[in-house]
Amino acid sequence: MDTEMVRLTTIAQNIAQVARGMGLDFYPVNFEIVPAEALYTFGAYGMPVRFAHWSFGKAFYRMKTQYDLNLSRIYELVINTNPAYAFLLEGNHLTQNKLVIGHVYAHVDFFKNNHYFSHTPKDMVERMAAHAEKIRDYECLYGREKVESTLDAVLAIQEHVDFRSHIGPDYKTDKTPKHPLKNKKTGGENSCQGSNCQGQGCSTKRTCGSCGNCQQSKIPTREPNKAAGRKSRNSTPYEDLWEDLSDKEHGTQAKQDYEDLLYYLIEFSPGLEEWQRDIVSIVREESLYFFPQIETKIINEGWATFWHAKIMRELELTENEALEFSLMHSQVVQPSRMGLNPYYLGVKLWESLAKKKSLEELFELRETENDLSFIRNHLSKELVEELNLFNFRKVGAHWQVTEIDWEKVRDNLVQQLVNGGNPRIVVQEGDYEGKGGLYLKHCHEGVDLDIVYLEKTLSLVQSLWGKSAALETVVDGKPHIFEFSDGLVSRRQKVNSFS
Amino acid sequence: MAEDIIVNHDDWGLHRKGYLDQRRHKEKVEEVIKQQLGDLIVDESIILSDGKKSTKIPMRSLEEFRFKYDLNKKNHTGQGNKKMSPGDILGRELGKGKGSSGSGAGENPGEDIYEAEVTYEDLANILFAELKLPNLDDKKRPLIAHDRPEFNDVRKKGLMANVDKKRTLLESIKRQALQENKDKDKRLKITPEDLRFKTWETRPNFETNAVILAMMDTSGSMGQFEKYISRTFFFWMVRFLRLKYENVEIRFLAHHTEAKEVTEEEFFTRGESGGTRCSSVYKYALDLIESDYPPAHFNIYPVHFTDGDNIGSDNSRALTLMKNLVEVSRVVGYGEILRTHYSSTLMSTLKRITDPKLRLVTIRDRNEVYDALKTVFS
Structure with a gap:
């Protein structure tokens, strides 16, 4: 190890002591100094090792170009694992690194203590490396094009996973199903015999048809009517799926919405091969891992920015260092021209709270809040006015300011954060019009969907389902x-035959 | 001390993952370009402008589709540097939000469709990958050869730029393996004696000889569209030939009732008037071949574009001359640009020639230029 590394290690350890002394509680951290190329790769993939897909290449190219043209710069990247990994950009100045190191500790404190992260696996680096390897194997076995088009389709709907599956009455001993496929295989193999079908009262055409398929291709069926068999194994949070579908087969019209589109596909899609189901479950697991980061962007970046400033004030800085720190800090919290800089909004919220509350109360908030609740509970009239926040929308060909009333602004922000900013799409049935079609419903909450994107995405969903796919929405x-x-x-208007 | 804090600085020089997927993305961009090639190559902005080196192509299929909100129909929240009031206009298009990715609150309205910038070279490379000079006989060679450097030797002395890294390293390893003191800590060292350089010899190189006779109808009946199409065809043809073949001559012949040779610039810019007598340019071409390009030494490719509106009495003469032309050439291209649906008399006359070396194309629409290029040069 060269002297510079020794020095940086000492500094990092000192800052850790300072930060812990101030009350931050974080996992061990492995810092790694990396060149821009590596850092931007991790930024694009979200992880040091992840499966290959052109969309990551596209993101990498965009980020790297911005860096090359000096338009933007990532100083660090933190991975939510235990121990945490933090990547620092090679060429950061020492003062920059001091600030960044403090920032990193606060992020890791947030990952460790915030409730929304309590269910994320802490060994995700290894898991995602294993996923990457699996997908590479599938490429060798089934061809790159096939794997790619499967990924194209799954990634298009990766947000439509039930992020709250660990909450609620159905939540039993088994947590989120990590490998839904694995524990299924045992029960699946023997389920495609005719006798089995009869025995369980398989009455729909669909089930028998798939049984036929299944005998040819040796894919275990995952038909709803296997509920009885599964019930004994119990323990997934999706028991309601089985119950409902068997209800329907008994003639009841009870409709229930299934939040988790990916899980539904894994379980019921008649058009997926075994390895494709595995890809869906891989994407689902990674999506579940990333979602808490999406829903805590403002509060987490705010927290880290709030703390790096606090920590830096504790350190003994030379005049030059203090100047460099102030410059960098002001760049980080610079308001962006039109959008909202999450660092800025977040740190302003924390600063305003720090004036009214004790440190202990702040630590409590970082445990319990996400962006949505943070803004709903703490974005005050004064802050909206101080930050000059406003609502705007497209009127004719122009973007026009519509409201500046603080409650309207707050509510609009909150609405944008619902479900991570994604429309809520639920599965309503898997046998639409008796032809085995998938029927999705967009839970319209006042904002229409982008039609071009809707149609394209629907075609991708259809490719995963095999049979037809429909989506109900409001235009x-x-x-x-x-x-x-x-x-x-x-596309047709819905006729209300029943409600 | 906080012993659980570790700082590392490994070598990440071999971390190429981002580049690999970037390459795949680029491949997909090229696929999209390929699909649109027919439309792209007749794009005025590429052919007619002098300065413009690139064009933007929407990459719809490379957008990452999602179920997403219609940004034009929803309320956004933004931040101003002064107090705003309802009714203030923010602008027609919004600048890109900074640092706003991934968060709903920082969403960036006015987001454009994903476009990729495609340079003229990219386009040419993709287009030309499919084209070649057909029936090329490489025995037809000129008497004079071009000198061409060929790297075929490795020496101990040479230019540093031409150092052969692999052989140099091998030498170094060999030398150190022979040395007595096997010091484990000692890292591989390269001494001046280890260096190996690639060197070249100049070899005479006999490129195959070929000549293209570009013939264009410039008569009064050739309207804007017809001229544009034939020039587009020749534009790509000339670039393709210059890029792929070192030793190809191109002669430009323009004709109405009479034929004459013109410069390249005139060929692409000038228009004339008058009737059409196609036989005149065939005769001119045959004379040119006889005087300058003996078929025994040259691959000859005459390509003629016209609207087919030939004087009726000339058709039989044109047919005879065309037969002669086909005989001495490797391939003859005859293209007719028709905006109406009747077939011209010259085309139906030439159809009597059954030799596959004569390639007939009819262009009715802009995007058929690409197919015409593929028909003639494949």
Whole structure:
């Protein structure tokens, strides 16, 4: 180890002591100094090792170009694991690194203590490396194009996972199903015999058809009517799926929405091969891991910024260092021209809270809040006015300010944060019109969907389902059904036959 | 001390993952370009402008599709540097938000469709990958050869820029393996004696000889569209030939009722008037071949573009001359640009020639130029 590393290690350990002395509680941290190329790769993939996909290459290229043109710069990247990994950009100045190291400790403190991260696996680096390897194997076995088009489709709906599956009455001993496939295989193999079908009262055409398929291709069926068999194994949070579907087969019209589109596909899609189901479950697991980071962006960045400033004030800095620190800090919290800089909004919120509350109360808030609740509970009238926040929308060809009333601004921000900013799409049935079609419903909350994107995404969902796929949504106040089958999207207004 | 804090500085020089997927992305961009090639190569902005070196192509299929909100129909929250009031106009298009990715609150409205910048060279490379000079006989060679450097030797002395890294390293390893003192800590060292350089010899190189006779109808009946299409065809043809073949001559012949040779610039810019007598340019071409390009030594490729509106009495003569032309050439391209649906008399006359060396194309629409290029040069 050269002298510079020794020096940086000492500094990092000192700052850790200072930070812990001030009350931050974080996992051990492994800092790694990396060149820009590596850092931007991790930024694009979200992880040092992740499966290959062109969309990451696209993101990498965009980020790297911005760095090369000096338009933006990432100073650090922290991975939520235990021990935590933090990557520092090679060429950061010492003062920059001091600030960044403090920032990192606060992030890791947040990962360790915030409730929303309590269910994320702490060995995700290894898991995702294993996923990458699996997907590489699938590429060798089934061809790169096939794997890629499967990933194209799954990644398009990766947000539609039930992020709260660990909460609620159905939540039993088994946590989120880590490998839904693995524990299924045992029960699946023998389930495609005709006798089995009869025995369990398989009455729909669909089930028998798939049984036939299944005998040819040796894919275990995952039909709803296997509920009985599964019930004994119990323990997934999706028991309601089985119950509901068997209900329907008994003629009841009870409809229940399934939040977890990916899980539904893994379980019920008639059009997926075994390895494709595995890919869906890989993407699902990674999506579950990343979601808490998406829903705590403002509060977490705010927390880290709030703390790096606090820590830096504790350190003995020379005049030059203090100047360099102030410069960098002001760049980080610079308000962006039109959008909202999460660092700035976040740190302003924490600073305003620090004036009213004790440190202990702040630590409590960082345990319990996410962006949505943080803004809903703490974005005050004064802050909205101080930050000159406003609502705006497109009126004709112009973007126009519509509201500056603080409650409207707050509520609009909150609304944008619901479900991580993604529309809520639920599965309503897997046998639409008796033809085995997938029927999704967009829970319309006032904002329409982008139609071009909807149609394209629906076609990708259809490719995963195999049979037709439909989506119900509201366009300009009227309920519409989009359906993708036989390579074409059709669109019709929904006729209310029953409600 | 906080012993659980570790700082590391490994060598990440071999971390190429981002580049690998970036390459795959680039491949996909090229696929999209390929699909649109027919439209792209007739794009005025590429062909007619002098300065513009690139064009933007929407990459719809490379957008990452999602179920997402219609940004034009929703309320956004923003931050101003002064107090705003309802009704203030923020602008037509919004600048890109900074540091706003990943967060709902920082969403960036006015987001454009994903576009990729495609340079003229990219386009040319993709287009030309599919084209070649057909029936090229490489025995037809000129008497004079070009000198061409060929790296075929390795020496101990040479230019540093030409150092052969692999052989140098091997030498170094060999030398140190022979040395007595096997000091484990000692890292591999390269001494001046280990250096190996690639060197070259100049070899005479006989490129295959070929000549293209670009013939274009410049008569009054050739309207804007017809001229544009034929020039587009020749534009790409000339670039393709210059890029792929070192030793190809191109002669430009323009004709109405009479034919004459013109410069490249005139060929691409000038228009004339008058009737059409295609036989005139065939005769001119045959004369040119006889005087300058003996078929025994040259691969000859005449390519003719016209609107097919030939004087009726000339058709039989044109047919005879065309037969002669086909005989001495490797391939003859004849293209007719038709905006109407009737077939011209010259085309139906030339159809009597059954020799596959004569390649007939009809262009009715802009995007058929690409197919025409592929028909003639494949």
